[in-house]
Amino acid sequence: MASANKDTGLEYLVNQLISVITNDGRNIVGMLKGYDQATNLIIDESHERVYSTTTGVEQHVLGLYIIRGDNIAVVGELDDEMESTLDLTAIKAHPLKPIQHGA
Amino acid sequence: MLFFSYFKELVGKEVTVELKNDLAITGVLHSVDQYLNIKLENIKVVDEIKYPHMMSVKNCFIRGSVVRYVQLPVDGVDVEILHDATRREARGN
Amino acid sequence: MASEEDGAVKEPLDLIRLSLDERIYVKLRADRELRGKLHAYDQHLNMILGEVEEVVTTTEIDDETYEEIVKTTKRQVPYLFVRGDGVILVSPPLRSA
Numbered sequence: 001m002a003s004a005n006k007d008t009g010l011e012y013l014v015n016q017l018i019s020v021i022t023n024d025g026r027n028i029v030g031m032l033k034g035y036d037q038a039t040n041l042i043i044d045e046s047h048e049r050v051y052s053t054t055t056g057v058e059q060h061v062l063g064l065y066i067i068r069g070d071n072i073a074v075v076g077e078l079d080d081e082m083e084s085t086l087d088l089t090a091i092k093a094h095p096l097k098p099i100q101h102g103a
Numbered sequence: 104m105l106f107f108s109y110f111k112e113l114v115g116k117e118v119t120v121e122l123k124n125d126l127a128i129t130g131v132l133h134s135v136d137q138y139l140n141i142k143l144e145n146i147k148v149v150d151e152i153k154y155p156h157m158m159s160v161k162n163c164f165i166r167g168s169v170v171r172y173v174q175l176p177v178d179g180v181d182v183e184i185l186h187d188a189t190r191r192e193a194r195g196n
Numbered sequence: 197m198a199s200e201e202d203g204a205v206k207e208p209l210d211l212i213r214l215s216l217d218e219r220i221y222v223k224l225r226a227d228r229e230l231r232g233k234l235h236a237y238d239q240h241l242n243m244i245l246g247e248v249e250e251v252v253t254t255t256e257i258d259d260e261t262y263e264e265i266v267k268t269t270k271r272q273v274p275y276l277f278v279r280g281d282g283v284i285l286v287s288p289p290l291r292s293a
Contacts, residue, residue: 105238172279
């Protein structure tokens with residue numbers, strides 16, 4: 001590939017904390033263990049962050065998850081510094097909307 | 104291939120990617136692949152009050168299939184080059 | 197008259213090619229409409245439009261009267277890449293005499 005096209009893979013994120021937004025609007029945080037061309041992901045020690053306008057963010061433990069690439073919208077690299085200053089109980093927001101392919 | 108090539112030229116410039124879940128993310132275009140998956144650096148969600156979901160994310164990968172729009176920088180569009188490339192691509196199909 | 201290669205309309209995309217550098221109307225999924233100058237497109241109908249006006253139509257149900265309230269939101273964008281999978285229809289500019 002041309003040099004202008006830097007790696008779009010997720011190799012540099014392996015064994016790092018990532019935040020995934022799925023097509024149905026959920027937010028799953030965990031350690032990236034593996035991925036492939038289709039953006040299928042293996043995430044260990046994962047938990048879901050459930051957003052609410054009344055109670056702040058609740059965390060639900062999920063464990064080892066494989067997420068199918070077709071259902072992934074965004075994969076974010078969590079910044080440790082910003083993450084450590086984050087007060088999840090103070091964050092009040094609506095859950096994200098699902099990805100609207102139709103209608 | 105036209106838009107893959109186009110976005111490769113745009114690497115290093117600031118764009119705003121609007122997703123099909125109404126989330127809009129501004130960042131510096133880091134890379135793009137053949138599926139038009141996009142990597143952004145130093146991101147900022149446009150409406151951070153409404154969407155605090157990515158507050159501790161600096162860099163991200165966006166799956167091409169969930170992109171609705173990309174707002175392009177004015178200095179990142181050369182209309183003549185685009186017209187020529189489009190006509191060339193249209194002949195090839 | 198344009199050369200044969202430029203002028204022939206044999207398939208739908210040829211009509212779009214003739215709209216290059218012209219203002220077109222694009223209807224998209226999720227109740228969105230765009231008007232803008234067509235600068236690039238491909239076979240998926242991915243496009244780059246310039247001087248774009250987007251109109252989003254939303255309907256809300258009034259809490260008390262249960263009436264449908266239709267709202268339109270407009271905005272202007274200098275240059276926009278539009279992903280083709282959201283495109284429902286493309287209308288070339290009117291070619292009146």
